Amino acid sequence: MGGFKEVHRQSICVMAKRLSDTDKWNDDWYLSLSNDYRIIWQWLLDKCNHAGICRRSIQLLNMDCNTQVTEDQMIEKMDGRVVILDNKWFIPKFLCFQYNDLTSNRAVIVSAIKELKKGSFYKHVEKIYGKAFFND
Numbered sequence: 702m703g704g705f706k707e708v709h710r711q712s713i714c715v716m717a718k719r720l721s722d723t724d725k726w727n728d729d730w731y732l733s734l735s736n737d738y739r740i741i742w743q744w745l746l747d748k749c750n751h752a753g754i755c756r757r758s759i760q761l762l763n764m765d766c767n768t769q770v771t772e773d774q775m776i777e778k779m780d781g782r783v784v785i786l787d788n789k790w791f792i793p794k795f796l797c798f799q800y801n802d803l804t805s806n807r808a809v810i811v812s813a814i815k816e817l818k819k820g821s822f823y824k825h826v827e828k829i830y831g832k833a834f835f836n837d
Contacts, residue, residue, distance in 0.1 A: 719746065720799055730780060737768045738778050745783060745792060751809055752816035753795030757788055787820035793829050 725731045734742065744766050749755040759772040776783060784791050796803065796813065803810050817823040 717751065722798060734778070737766070737770065738775075740766045741768060741770070741775060742779070742782075745779075745790065746795065749790070749792055749795060750816060751799075752813040752822065753792040753799075754816060754822060755790040755792070757785065757790050784825065786822055786825055789820075791822055791825065793826055796826060797830065 722728075731739070731742070741762060744762060745755055748765075757772075759770070759775065762775070763769055770778075776785065782792060782794060784793065796817075800810055800813070803814055814823075817826060
């Protein structure tokens with residue numbers, strides 16, 4: 702019994718914590734979504750890593766969210782909020798919302814930049830926010 706409590710405590714300590722936009726309930730785009738797509742949006746935000754990059758698996762998304770959407774339907778409904786890059790799903794606005802900018806030397810931001818530089822994510826973010834978003 703003691704072993705279970707210790708393992709449980711450890712898993713809680715490594716759980717990713719995210720800011721949640723409470724203003725989403727005033728966002729016309731979010732309000733226009735069906736409940737299926739609202740849960741899909743939340744799933745994407747919860748499943749992506751600290752750089753806004755998510756494993757691309759429509760099967761996993763549908764299984765976890767109890768939905769039956771195609772990737773094309775999901776991408777269209779997300780209206781540019783989710784893009785396919787390097788065979789992953791990427792949420793560009795995630796970075797701006799979570800970190801405001803990426804010029805800090807905080808460990809999480811340095812790590813996020815490192816993740817972005819692994820593929821074409823960095824160039825995509827630079828195209829949206831400009832070079833000033835990064836401290837290179």
